[in-house]
Amino acid sequence: xxxxxxxxxIVGVLCAHCTYVMVKCSQKMCKxxxxxxxxxxxxxxxxxxxxxxxxxxxYAGFMKKSVxxxxxxxxxxxxxxxxxxxxxxxxxxxxxxxxxxYDIRVYVLITAIPIFLVGIVRNMKFLVPFSALANILxxxxxxxxxxxxxxxxxxxxxxxxxxxxxxxxxxxxxxxFGMEGIGTMLPIENSMKSPKHFLGCPGVLTIAMSIVVxxxxxxxxxxxxxxGDDALGSxxxxxxxxxxxxxxxxxxxxxxxxxxxxxxxxxxxxVWKRIQHRxxxxxxxxxxxxxxxxxxxGTVILAIAVPTLAPVISLIGxxxxxxxxFFYPAVVESVIYWDSGWGRWNWMLWKNIALVLVSIVAAVSxxxxxxxxxxxxxxx
Numbered sequence: 001x002x003x004x005x006x007x008x009x010i011v012g013v014l015c016a017h018c019t020y021v022m023v024k025c026s027q028k029m030c031k032x033x034x035x036x037x038x039x040x041x042x043x044x045x046x047x048x049x050x051x052x053x054x055x056x057x058x059y060a061g062f063m064k065k066s067v068x069x070x071x072x073x074x075x076x077x078x079x080x081x082x083x084x085x086x087x088x089x090x091x092x093x094x095x096x097x098x099x100x101x102y103d104i105r106v107y108v109l110i111t112a113i114p115i116f117l118v119g120i121v122r123n124m125k126f127l128v129p130f131s132a133l134a135n136i137l138x139x140x141x142x143x144x145x146x147x148x149x150x151x152x153x154x155x156x157x158x159x160x161x162x163x164x165x166x167x168x169x170x171x172x173x174x175x176x177f178g179m180e181g182i183g184t185m186l187p188i189e190n191s192m193k194s195p196k197h198f199l200g201c202p203g204v205l206t207i208a209m210s211i212v213v214x215x216x217x218x219x220x221x222x223x224x225x226x227x228g229d230d231a232l233g234s235x236x237x238x239x240x241x242x243x244x245x246x247x248x249x250x251x252x253x254x255x256x257x258x259x260x261x262x263x264x265x266x267x268x269x270x271v272w273k274r275i276q277h278r279x280x281x282x283x284x285x286x287x288x289x290x291x292x293x294x295x296x297x298g299t300v301i302l303a304i305a306v307p308t309l310a311p312v313i314s315l316i317g318x319x320x321x322x323x324x325x326f327f328y329p330a331v332v333e334s335v336i337y338w339d340s341g342w343g344r345w346n347w348m349l350w351k352n353i354a355l356v357l358v359s360i361v362a363a364v365s366x367x368x369x370x371x372x373x374x375x376x377x378x379x380x
Contacts, residue, residue, distance in 0.1 A: 004220055007168075008175055008217050012179060012209060019329075021330070022043065024199065038190075040071065046060075063331075074321060075267040077315070081312055084307060087110070088237055089237065096246070108300060109300070115257065116293070118261045119261050120293060122289070134255040138255040140251055141248045141251040141255065144244065144245075145219070148244075153222070159225055159228055166369075169362065176322060177317030182329070233308075268291065268295055275291065306374055308377055315370035323359055325359075326358055326359035334352045
């Protein structure tokens with residue numbers, strides 16, 4: 001209870017700070033290059049290409065490819081988790097009311113049908129209404145979930161304040177998975193009417209992250225107090241089997257389903273930029289939809305291969321979000337300000353070294369812990 005509460009605040013502060021750093025660096029490079037906006041990958045690449053110290057220029061190509069690799073892994077993994085979340089909710093409802101007792105992989109295959117219909121949509125303007133509806137459904141589901149969790153809470157003394165330190169990587173990577181969204185922050189800032197309000201005090205970033213951290217603390221504390229070690233990968237799966245709780249599970253599952261297409265677009269764009277030149281102009285549209293369909297199929301296959309939710313979430317958080325969320329912002333800021341001074345007592349240098357170390361330790365330890373959990377469940 002105690003370590004989780006404090007740890008959630010620390011992770012939230014780190015996420016907010018690194019997002020602030022990345023947006024600030026992107027704005028600086030936009031000003032240098034006289035461009036209206038730059039995406040995450042472009043910010044990293046241009047930081048190395050146009051930094052004052054030219055010794056870093058030769059690494060621009062490598063950094064771009066590595067960022068694309070981690071971005072693809074991260075958001076493609078998120079789509080796999082989305083399928084597992086929807087399939088798990090479907091399994092929970094069917095087993096309770098129809099007495100079905102099938103392997104979760106069967107529910108993944110059933111889920112694949114609506115997932116394909118949502119995921120194949122290419123035009124972003126058609127996906128935005130689905131995303132707005134998903135937010136509404138998620139908000140209603142969140143309120144109802146809190147209502148259920150607050151019923152008949154056990155005393156606080158019934159839960160431990162700390163856990164074994166071996167569980168820390170799993171905690172860190174899981175919270176990071178849910179809280180980190182740096183890949184979507186730059187597009188939001190770029191599309192704002194007044195981008196300067198994004199980093200203001202209080203700005204959009206500060207307000208948004210404060211709300212996110214508060215909700216995480218609330219759901220985490222009450223959820224663990226209510227269910228303890230029986231808490232599942234998605235807290236809605238712990239709810240009872242009455243009609244209102246089943247409605248909550250359905251609302252959350254639909255919210256996740258409607259968000260699938262937007263998340264898939266990020267990983268599809270990485271792949272499509274790599275292969276687009278291989279097709280003739282008249283075949284590009286057909287090739288794009290074929291690529292998108294194959295990538296949807298890939299997420300279904302991955303979900304079937306490893307259908308356990310919790311270790312998959314922690315693995316993606318450990319590798320993808322720790323690198324994209326902490327490592328690259330620290331490196332980019334260091335490269336841009338290498339010859340501009342590090343502040344009193346070189347605080348910026350030491351801060352970025354600490355962030356790089358945290359991201360590497362989180363990636364390695366979280367990966368080992370997650371893979372060990374997967375091996376224990378399927379091969380032991």
